[in-house]
Amino acid sequence: MPELPEVETIVRGLRSKLECNRFIEVEVYNENTIKNPKCIKEFKERIEGKKIREVKRRGKYILLILEDLAHVIIHLRMTGQLIYSEDQLNFSHLCLSAKLSKGYLYFNDIRKFGTISLLPKDDLAKEKGFWTLGVEPLEESFGIEYLKSKLDTGRPIKSLLLDQRVLAGLGNIYVDESLFLAGISPSKPAKTLSDEEISKLVSAIKFVLTKGIENKGTSFSDFVDSYGDKGTNQNFLQVYGRGGEKCKVCGNVLAKDKIAGRTTVFCLYCQK
Template identity: 40%
Template sequence: MPELPEVEVTRMGITPHVVGQTVTKIVIRNSRLRWPIPDAIKNIEGQVIRNVVRRAKYLLLETDIGYAIVHLGMSGSLRILPAGAVVEKHDHVDVVLASGEILRYNDPRRFGAWLWQQAGENHSVLDKMGPEPLSDDFNSDYLVAKATGKRKAIKLLIMDNHVVVGVGNIYANESLFAAGIDPQCPAGKVSSQKLQLLVSEIKAVLKKAIAQGGTTLKDFKNADGKPGYFAQELQVYGKGGQPCPRCGEVLIEIKLGQRATVFCANCQH
């Protein structure tokens, strides 16, 4: 499933091709995604795309009259293709640009979404979200305040979009390992010093993943079709039963909040 770095890499990849371009046509081959694609999405026809913004794992194609909101779901991708590119089985949406290029959305599992937000309004899917993890609003004072008195496991806290957006399972595992924190520890029991370190490690891990093009596990490919390479840098995610890269002890894998959680009992406490 594409997480924040993959979505950010996609944003960076498509932006030079779409910003400043007029949308000449929207082609919808299959409107049955996670939610039905609203007819209003065609309002973007004839509009100039002013910017591409990421909010959490959503991409917003901004125009003067509103925004097309895109979520990649579990298997979605956005690619820039030349006019006349062969249509593949799961190519559900095309944004045809005046340049002759196409922004094409492919989604085999159809858990993604295309939504419409009128200018000046706020779509419900974007309501009540926490700060972006790479922003100044996500800092140690903020996380300490959110963790104080909480019995919720620290891993589940940092994966809660109401607390901070976009820290998905892969990056939560990696950040907690880097900070030496047991993912099962109640958030309120983690020291302020450890929480300060955790904020720094979340930012560092996400920045590194973005710089390396994201993490390719099963479905993700970035906007130019090349896979991300951060998977080669993973320290613990997907490595349960293998030696800890720090101390050599066997990495433990458990389910926490129904998600695979890998940690070193010796290094994370």
């Protein structure tokens, strides 16, 4: 599933192309993609003719804020792709296409788990999972004191970091990478972290996310940016997806386990 760096990469690519652009005609090919409103006809009537005022990211969500302040809320889920082109394109798993006043916007999704909602600004609480998002880890509101206030729990630190109500946008890739960089075992109970470990973890999270964005995201299979290009961050990963391989720091074999229902890779020697 695309995480914060992948979604941010898409948003940055779309911003200059979509802001002040206008939806002219929208075609929906998979009705299950449209989460709100349930009526496809209503969805089209409310979006067609509207100018896009702003393109933003919140956690793993892409937001297109329209001129009437209604929000188009897009979640890519496992395999969703949001691609802009000045020319018409063909896709094998197209769920939605939009003709704009300049160019075209496509939502392609092989597994069709991705969702799109169109909600008035006052109704955003209807988007389950969006309204309850925690702080953004790259903003000033995320720091040592904030994280420390969330650690009063015996659950593994990895489980806590994956909780979108605590931090918005972190997923399996960047949690594993952050914990490795901070030297913290993913199974360590959150409430046992020392002040020094908390400080290292905050810095590590900000670092790996920033590098992920600089590298245009991690592409293993389906992730592409807003123009259909793959990212390069997969070339710089220290532990994620490398279970059974040698640690790049100490040379010992990386361990693999299930934590919070997610495959987790870590170093038994570098992480305590």
